[in-house]
Amino acid sequence: MPKKKEEKSAGEQLREKLIYKKKTVFEKCPDEEKEVFEYAKGYMQFLDNSKTERDATAYSIELAKKKGFAEYRLGMKVKAGDKFYYNNRGKSVYFFIIGSENIENGMAITAAHIDSPRLDLKPNPAYEANGMAFLKTHYYGGIKKYQWTAIPLALHGTVTLADGKTVDVKIGEAADDPLFYVNDILPHLARDQFAKPTGSAIEGEQLNLLSGSMPFDTTTPEAIKLNLLRILNEKYGMTEADFQSAELCAVPAEKARDIGLDRGLIGAYGHDDKVCAYPEITAVLSLDKPKKTVMSILADKEETGSDGNTGMKTSAFCDIIADICASMKKNERIVRANSVCLSADVAAGYDPNFAGAFEINNSAIINCGIALCKYTGGGGKSSTNDASGEYVGKIRKIFDDNGVVWQTCELGKVDQGGGGTVAKFISEKNIDTVDVGVPVISMHAPYEVVSKFDVYNMHKAVVAFYTAE
Numbered sequence: 001m002p003k004k005k006e007e008k009s010a011g012e013q014l015r016e017k018l019i020y021k022k023k024t025v026f027e028k029c030p031d032e033e034k035e036v037f038e039y040a041k042g043y044m045q046f047l048d049n050s051k052t053e054r055d056a057t058a059y060s061i062e063l064a065k066k067k068g069f070a071e072y073r074l075g076m077k078v079k080a081g082d083k084f085y086y087n088n089r090g091k092s093v094y095f096f097i098i099g100s101e102n103i104e105n106g107m108a109i110t111a112a113h114i115d116s117p118r119l120d121l122k123p124n125p126a127y128e129a130n131g132m133a134f135l136k137t138h139y140y141g142g143i144k145k146y147q148w149t150a151i152p153l154a155l156h157g158t159v160t161l162a163d164g165k166t167v168d169v170k171i172g173e174a175a176d177d178p179l180f181y182v183n184d185i186l187p188h189l190a191r192d193q194f195a196k197p198t199g200s201a202i203e204g205e206q207l208n209l210l211s212g213s214m215p216f217d218t219t220t221p222e223a224i225k226l227n228l229l230r231i232l233n234e235k236y237g238m239t240e241a242d243f244q245s246a247e248l249c250a251v252p253a254e255k256a257r258d259i260g261l262d263r264g265l266i267g268a269y270g271h272d273d274k275v276c277a278y279p280e281i282t283a284v285l286s287l288d289k290p291k292k293t294v295m296s297i298l299a300d301k302e303e304t305g306s307d308g309n310t311g312m313k314t315s316a317f318c319d320i321i322a323d324i325c326a327s328m329k330k331n332e333r334i335v336r337a338n339s340v341c342l343s344a345d346v347a348a349g350y351d352p353n354f355a356g357a358f359e360i361n362n363s364a365i366i367n368c369g370i371a372l373c374k375y376t377g378g379g380g381k382s383s384t385n386d387a388s389g390e391y392v393g394k395i396r397k398i399f400d401d402n403g404v405v406w407q408t409c410e411l412g413k414v415d416q417g418g419g420g421t422v423a424k425f426i427s428e429k430n431i432d433t434v435d436v437g438v439p440v441i442s443m444h445a446p447y448e449v450v451s452k453f454d455v456y457n458m459h460k461a462v463v464a465f466y467t468a469e
């Protein structure tokens with residue numbers, strides 16, 4: 001006879017009631033694998049087409065146009081049900097849908113960033129030395145410089161020519177395209193390098209792109225550099241001086257791929273922060289006639305501090321809101337005061353290989369859903385938006401009511417380091433804001449890792465947030 005199921009002890013019952021236990025996506029949503037894997041395909045396509053902010057802006061606008069979004073220009077009239085995108089200089093984009101209820105009840109805003117760490121070309125990058133031509137770079141965002149050597153790199157961006165015409169450049173993405181490369185020293189001769197701290201094992205001025213090796217002829221001085229410039233001139237009509245008005249970024253050439261035999265993880269360049277940008281896009285494009293006015297922001301320049309007119313500190317953000325309010329004869333200040341925002345940015349995924357950097361009870365564990373980070377910053381909570389308990393409570397309820405798997409986290413151990421997001425630049429506009437995002441392993445490396453299940457929960461979270469009462 002089967003043994004009768006034993007009653008739970010009073011202690012066990014109380015434990016279940018009172019003790020918080022973090023659960024995995026597999027425990028909480030055991031039947032979602034098919035949707036999760038399907039969703040990941042779209043995300044991986046987005047990644048391969050969105051390595052820079054310019055690429056991400058163009059690609060996401062194409063997706064939005066297919067769903068009936070029209071271009072918005074400041075001064076235009078808006079009405080309930082309108083779907084718009086505001087293209088900020090091709091490097092940042094705001095998608096918004098005018099809701100059916102009074103906008104003074106507040107907007108639901110999400111903000112992710114679409115720039116990622118990389119190597120930008122300097123204004124005068126080309127030189128030749130000892131049989132090789134190079135392009136000098138200045139790194140963009142927080143990188144571990146040694147990680148950018150000896151990997152395949154592609155070049156993306158624009159060149160504005162002397163006549164004012166701008167041409168797009170993309171080299172290294174097609175299967176038979178040539179690539180770029182940053183040299184490293186062989187281990188046999190690395191005694192000096194091995195003795196250095198990793199932070200200076202590769203210096204900024206060593207991040208030079210190997211770009212050519214064949215001379216134009218054997219008599220002209222600097223003939224390898226000349227040959228490189230000849231090829232660029234034939235392809236793009238540019239001269240060396242045109243580098244001065246170019247924005248060219250060296251990014252990892254690898255495509256997004258499944259990681260692990262079970263294919264549950266995605267390896268790719270630039271998960272930070274496309275892994276939150278893509279769920280914002282799919283969420284806003286999934287809406288038909290939302291009650292609330294929703295806005296999905298894809299910002300530039302987060303990795304360098306959110307400065308500049310395409311970063312989150314730009315007045316474009318408030319200008320658009322003010323403009324919508326003017327068109328609807330509503331009070332912009334009331335709208336902002338009642339608005340809510342998710343600063344959608346990645347969290348540091350707990351890594352058992354570097355356990356010492358984390359405090360396990362307050363870390364984002366992979367496959368335990370999206371991570372809510374009440375505050376970021378460093379030291380004694382400096383330079384952070386510390387979301388109020390009440391606002392976190394509101395978001396927590398929205399997620400729980402809608403089956404979003406989520407967890408809370410800090411970046412890492414206290415005083416181990418620090419970091420920020422766009423949250424503080426939005427909350428200072430008198431908008432309740434909290435950081436929520438997908439945990440990433442090896443954040444800011446040329447190839448980062450996330451869980452497909454966590455990505456899908458980010459999509460669910462943004463949909464729930466946009467449609468919450």
Ligand code: MN
Nearest residue numbers: 272273345346
């Ligand atoms: Mn980020």
Ligand code: MN
Nearest residue numbers: 272273303444
């Ligand atoms: Mn980052």
